[in-house]
Amino acid sequence: EPEVTQTPSHQVTQMGQEVILRCVPISNHLYFYWYRQILGQKVEFLVSFYNNEISEKSEIFDDQFSVERPDGSNFTLKIRSTKLEDSAMYFCASNEDRANTEAFFGQGTRLTVV
Amino acid sequence: GENVEQHPSTLSVQEGDSAVIKCTYSDSASNYFPWYKQELGKRPQLIIDIRSNVGEKKDQRIAVTLNKTAKHFSLHITETQPEDSAVYFCAAPHNNAGNMLTFGGGTRLMVKP
Numbered sequence: 001e002p003e004v005t006q007t008p009s010h011q012v013t014q015m016g017q018e019v020i021l022r023c024v025p026i027s028n029h030l031y032f033y034w035y036r037q038i039l040g041q042k043v044e045f046l047v048s049f050y051n052n053e054i055s056e057k058s059e060i061f062d063d064q065f066s067v068e069r070p071d072g073s074n075f076t077l078k079i080r081s082t083k084l085e086d087s088a089m090y091f092c093a094s095n096e097d098r099a100n101t102e103a104f105f106g107q108g109t110r111l112t113v114v
Numbered sequence: 115g116e117n118v119e120q121h122p123s124t125l126s127v128q129e130g131d132s133a134v135i136k137c138t139y140s141d142s143a144s145n146y147f148p149w150y151k152q153e154l155g156k157r158p159q160l161i162i163d164i165r166s167n168v169g170e171k172k173d174q175r176i177a178v179t180l181n182k183t184a185k186h187f188s189l190h191i192t193e194t195q196p197e198d199s200a201v202y203f204c205a206a207p208h209n210n211a212g213n214m215l216t217f218g219g220g221t222r223l224m225v226k227p
Contacts, residue, residue: 045216108156
């Protein structure tokens, strides 16, 4: 069964450093998302991406964040200058059709900022 | 935007009993309501979803009911088993534009053998 894959599974970085989280969505999917889950809390929407541009973003997704689809398969989330409060599990998700279809989640990248 | 409230935050049941988790949402235009199960350290996985054109949907031991007038939907698990123990999240479209989801706060379900 096709699945969304994310790398790395765990990233430790120093405060102020840049990190790039990588995702390979399911190949025929058109809509891509990043979500964040701080330990023990709910899953929070960050950004959605369609047709090579951001279609919506939340208040969390400030100027420190950016997304890119550098080639036909990868979808990346960059945090320019990490803060302690960026420590969380980051989930990539994708779906084939925006109209009320299942979003498939990757296994997540645990980001720890020290 | 959408606001989703979920209750209870924790639920402990005896194996074989039923479990019910409830969610309310704020945007009356929302028309898609998925439920995700998240085991410790793992990704959220869809277990059932319902669209606004139906009031109930069932899949083996799991059912979801939707009341559009009251803007609430519920997850029902019957004959619970220890492997049902997990955190369950309800969700609704962020702005009814599709699958940009707003999640509820989660319910930690513990099924005691």
